[in-house]
Amino acid sequence: xxxxxxxxxxxxxxxxxxxxxxxxxxxxxxxxxxxxxxxxxxxxxxxxxxxxxxxxxxxxxxxxxxxxxxxxxxxxxxxxxxxxxxxxxxxxxxxxxxxxxxxxxxxxxxxxxxxxxxxxxxxxxxxxxxxxxxxxxxxxxxxxxxxxxxxxxxxxxxxxxxxxxxxxxxxxxxxxxxxxxxxxxxxxxxxxxxxxxxxxxxxxxxxxxxxxxxx
Amino acid sequence: xxxxxxxxxxxxxxxxxxxxxxxxxxxxxxxxxxxxxxxxxxxxxxxxxxxxxxxxxxxxxxxxxxxxxxxxxxxxxxxxxxxxxxxxxxxxxxxxxxxxxxxxxxxxxxxxxxxxxxxxxxxxxxxxxxxxxxxxxxxxxxxxxxxxxxxxxxxxxxxxxxxxxxxxxxxxxxxxxxxxxxxxxxxxxxxxxxxxxxxxxxxxxxxxxxxxxxx
Numbered sequence: 542x543x544x545x546x547x548x549x550x551x552x553x554x555x556x557x558x559x560x561x562x563x564x565x566x567x568x569x570x571x572x573x574x575x576x577x578x579x580x581x582x583x584x585x586x587x588x589x590x591x592x593x594x595x596x597x598x599x600x601x602x603x604x605x606x607x608x609x610x611x612x613x614x615x616x617x618x619x620x621x622x623x624x625x626x627x628x629x630x631x632x633x634x635x636x637x638x639x640x641x642x643x644x645x646x647x648x649x650x651x652x653x654x655x656x657x658x659x660x661x662x663x664x665x666x667x668x669x670x671x672x673x674x675x676x677x678x679x680x681x682x683x684x685x686x687x688x689x690x691x692x693x694x695x696x697x698x699x700x701x702x703x704x705x706x707x708x709x710x711x712x713x714x715x716x717x718x719x720x721x722x723x724x725x726x727x728x729x730x731x732x733x734x735x736x737x738x739x740x741x742x743x744x745x746x747x748x749x750x751x752x753x754x755x756x
Numbered sequence: 757x758x759x760x761x762x763x764x765x766x767x768x769x770x771x772x773x774x775x776x777x778x779x780x781x782x783x784x785x786x787x788x789x790x791x792x793x794x795x796x797x798x799x800x801x802x803x804x805x806x807x808x809x810x811x812x813x814x815x816x817x818x819x820x821x822x823x824x825x826x827x828x829x830x831x832x833x834x835x836x837x838x839x840x841x842x843x844x845x846x847x848x849x850x851x852x853x854x855x856x857x858x859x860x861x862x863x864x865x866x867x868x869x870x871x872x873x874x875x876x877x878x879x880x881x882x883x884x885x886x887x888x889x890x891x892x893x894x895x896x897x898x899x900x901x902x903x904x905x906x907x908x909x910x911x912x913x914x915x916x917x918x919x920x921x922x923x924x925x926x927x928x929x930x931x932x933x934x935x936x937x938x939x940x941x942x943x944x945x946x947x948x949x950x951x952x953x954x955x956x957x958x959x960x961x962x963x964x965x966x967x968x969x970x971x
Contacts (some may be wrong), residue, residue, distance in 0.1 A: 583882035585969060587904070621865075623872035623879040630881070646863045648873035648940075650836075657838035658863035664838040665911075666845070667798035670889040672905065673880060686904050689897070690887065693799070696880075725863075754800060 542612045547569040548627050550580045558617040576600045578627050601634035621651035653694050656721035656748040659729060664692055676701050680708050693751045699743040705737055714751055722747045757827045762788040763842050765795045775833040791815045792843050816849035836866035868909050871936040874944060878897040879907055893915045895923050908966045914958040921950055929966055935964045
């Protein structure tokens with residue numbers, strides 16, 4: 542028996558990861574287990590929200606039950622599993638719950654690479670340095686990092702865009718920014734003038750690319 | 757007519773990108789144009805090596821000739837085209853040679869994501885910051901960046917590994933490093949103790965991952 546654990550954000554919601562997987566694999570032949578992971582911020586230095594930690598552990602226990610029965614379990618993620626994905630939290634929870642067997646991580650196209658492709662903007666050329674960071678960091682930390690890299694990719698920018706636009710403007714870098722919303726989702730939008738996006742209601746899947754030296 | 761421009765490093769060599777593409781698309785139906793791009797370092801702040809600049813321009817002119825005839829041209833790359841790939845240099849050369857028509861960049865699985873998957877190591881969790889940089893930078897610049905990020909991915913590490921190992925050891929981070937060679941190439945090697953790789957003859961496709969907080 543092959544199981545597919547489909548993550549979703551709401552009890553009544555659909556699993557976007559499952560919908561994407563259904564476009565490329567025959568999901569009808571799998572046993573689909575949907576599992577809800579609440580959308581909450583995780584800060585690595587702080588204790589994890591209890592509801593979220595429970596969701597990871599419950600998923601891990603449900604998976605281990607099938608693995609112990611000799612069955613296979615797949616856990617689809619959006620983008621690359623190593624980039625801010627629930628997949629690796631479940632991976633950690635599997636170990637914490639005692640699973641010592643094989644786990645294979647299959648890499649994917651990240652939203653970072655997909656946004657760069659949509660914007661026709663390289664992430665690294667030659668000897669350039671790239672940083673990927675959540676836009677929620679303090680201005681000073683962001684400004685300090687921007688001094689040392691050539692390209693920055695801001696994730697989770699949808700709620701803090703006004704602050705980031707102001708910061709980039711003060712650093713003289715706003716003209717070097719491109720905003721990509723819902724990359725690869727079929728209803729993508731791109732702003733080469735990021736100011737124009739300030740009045741928009743942006744989706745959670747919004748990525749801001751800043752390249753100091755435009756090719 | 758559909759053309760496929762297959763990049764290769766040596767006149768007498770094979771195109772690795774073509775070999776990979778041949779595994780997923782029907783290349784027999786395409787007209788294959790191989791084009792040699794010399795393996796040379798590119799530093800964005802410095803003038804480009806003449807032989808390399810000529811290679812980009814010749815490729816661009818050959819491509820534009822077909823595009824002007826109303827034909828399609830694809831240019832496969834290894835990994836994601838936005839990550840240190842010849843693809844974006846050719847893209848720039850196309851514009852420099854006057855091509856104003858459509859160019860679509862198709863994102864791929866980067867060696868960064870593929871190496872992280874092989875090493876079962878997340879690149880970013882929660883609010884973590886990731887940097888991708890060439891290992892050839894000076895020690896001070898690397899050390900300064902490492903202070904401000906949670907995960908670092910060193911590219912082009914094969915020739916400078918002894919220096920990087922020494923630097924990471926002095927920073928107390930060597931235990932947090934994993935080296936992945938030839939990820940996804942079928943003959944991948946992984947070192948969780950990077951010291952053991954110092955005596956090895958490493959391939960150009962070698963990526964060093966350093967995670968400050970091991971999950």
